[in-house]
Amino acid sequence: MSRVALGIVAVAAMLLAAPVARAQSAAQTAKDAASQAPAAVRPPPGGTISAADSVLEARTSALASTLRCPVCQGLSIQDSPSELAQQMRSVVRDHLAAGKTDREVRAYFISKYGEWILLSPQPYGFNLLVYALPVFLLVGGLGFVVMKVRSWTAVSANGVAAEGAAAAIAGQASEPEQGTASPVD
Amino acid sequence: MNWRRASIAVLGAVPVIALFAWGLTRDPNEIVSPLPGRQAPTFALGVFASGEGTLARPVGDTIALDRMRGQVVVLNFWASWCLACLDEHAELSAAALRYAERPVQFVGVLYNDVAAAGTNWIARQGGQAYPSVLDPGARTAIDYGLYGVPETFVIDGAGRVVYKHIGPVSAALLRMKIDSLLAASAVAPAAPALDGPR
Numbered sequence: 001m002s003r004v005a006l007g008i009v010a011v012a013a014m015l016l017a018a019p020v021a022r023a024q025s026a027a028q029t030a031k032d033a034a035s036q037a038p039a040a041v042r043p044p045p046g047g048t049i050s051a052a053d054s055v056l057e058a059r060t061s062a063l064a065s066t067l068r069c070p071v072c073q074g075l076s077i078q079d080s081p082s083e084l085a086q087q088m089r090s091v092v093r094d095h096l097a098a099g100k101t102d103r104e105v106r107a108y109f110i111s112k113y114g115e116w117i118l119l120s121p122q123p124y125g126f127n128l129l130v131y132a133l134p135v136f137l138l139v140g141g142l143g144f145v146v147m148k149v150r151s152w153t154a155v156s157a158n159g160v161a162a163e164g165a166a167a168a169i170a171g172q173a174s175e176p177e178q179g180t181a182s183p184v185d
Numbered sequence: 186m187n188w189r190r191a192s193i194a195v196l197g198a199v200p201v202i203a204l205f206a207w208g209l210t211r212d213p214n215e216i217v218s219p220l221p222g223r224q225a226p227t228f229a230l231g232v233f234a235s236g237e238g239t240l241a242r243p244v245g246d247t248i249a250l251d252r253m254r255g256q257v258v259v260l261n262f263w264a265s266w267c268l269a270c271l272d273e274h275a276e277l278s279a280a281a282l283r284y285a286e287r288p289v290q291f292v293g294v295l296y297n298d299v300a301a302a303g304t305n306w307i308a309r310q311g312g313q314a315y316p317s318v319l320d321p322g323a324r325t326a327i328d329y330g331l332y333g334v335p336e337t338f339v340i341d342g343a344g345r346v347v348y349k350h351i352g353p354v355s356a357a358l359l360r361m362k363i364d365s366l367l368a369a370s371a372v373a374p375a376a377p378a379l380d381g382p383r
Contacts, residue, residue, distance in 0.1 A: 070216065070331075070332030070333075071332055071333065083297050083323075084297065084323060084326075084327075084331075084332070087297075087322050087323040087324075087326075087327060088327055090322060091322075091324065091327055110219075111219060111223075112219070112220070112226075112327065112328060112329070112330035113216060113218075113219075113330045113332070114216065114217055114218065114219045114330075116216050116217070
């Protein structure tokens, strides 16, 4: 029985971990791109402009995807075709080209629009609730289900299957000790 | 037993209901600006509509916030395509004229619009008392955390944003804000002098 419970928990953990891992790897890619980017993007003498440009463009779109478009509903400035979003994107590009870090550019927009401008809240303080609560509820829910399943199966294993099962179906045998002794009602 | 269940259910439900009730008191579309109380973002923008009388500035002139220290600045973002801007236009011009002799400067900033459309709009409204400037690429608008027009900022003599107004502004409201700032600077005449060494 405990193996079944462990299995359920393991599957849930995997389901939960997959998007987190993906987000982390995406963040890592963005970070790598950021660290490789030159301090200031200038056309290298005799070299190609496109390499530096594409790095800058990649950083711009990665960063713009995390910023909320003020005149849209739930769109990032990367995804919005609105004029203001395009202008904000070019502000992002210019700041990055001037050698600012992603954090500095994000701080600039937060200082103008508040944390509202971030599509996902920063993970500290009260905001942590947003990240912690789903995990807490999922684990708690799974624990509840496992507990219930165990108590139901324990009743039938005790050799009073008929009474226990009947009571369980009626939804009244939440407490197996009482259920086995004398069914409620 | 049932009492225990009921109390557990109530204990579980109360925080959720309280959270939803609190959510009902909040406007999800409201973006609380972090700017009031902070130093106003600087700008130096070119005049495209001169304004009238003593308030006029020649077209092409640069209006810079840094050069307006010691003055109350009313910065109004507007556009010719903005309907709500029609409502506040007369109020703004009237307020600008009212404070023409005082250290108060009204500046209009054209947001995501072209100069010709702006001047046509002003002509259709029968003029604008104070000058308006162009904001290429909406850089100044973004600096001020703008997300729509009209939005109006009141900046004190020390260059701090004192107040941000979203939507059409009324002359009465402007008068209240400006008068309190002028009164504060009259009570403490040392305030502009403090700006000197900075």
